[in-house]
Amino acid sequence: MRITDAIAQTGALREMQRSSDVSRPSKTQDSAKSGKTSDSVSISKQARQAPEAEKVSAHIKALPDIREDRIADVKAKIQSGYYDTAEFQDKLADKLLQEFGVNEKPS
Secondary structure, three states: OOHHHHHHHHHHHHHHHHHHHHHOOOHHHHHHHOOOOOOOOOOOHHHHHHHHHHHHHHHHHHOOOOOHHHHHHHHHHHHHOHHHOHHHHHHHHHHHHHHOOOOOOOO
8 A cells, every 4th residue: 555545545534524523413402402401601790800800910019019209209309398388288287187077178
């Protein structure tokens, strides 16, 4: 037997297997014909949001623990005396009072 003949026979065998797979009905088709219901799966909202939560978590973990830009900004304000001004202290007091609901500012 020659190699080319063996390859041709193997190809014919594969073609027969493919055609028999196509003609064979699937299990879901069998159950649909017999009136049986098929299984269903429902995915919870939390499960659908899990990949997004993982992305957010990974992004947060990638952030630096110390924000050097904010530290430099605060240091510059301390050196310039910004926090010692009456204007800043009044703003701070107003925000604290609003936060605790003591002195609601009219909108």
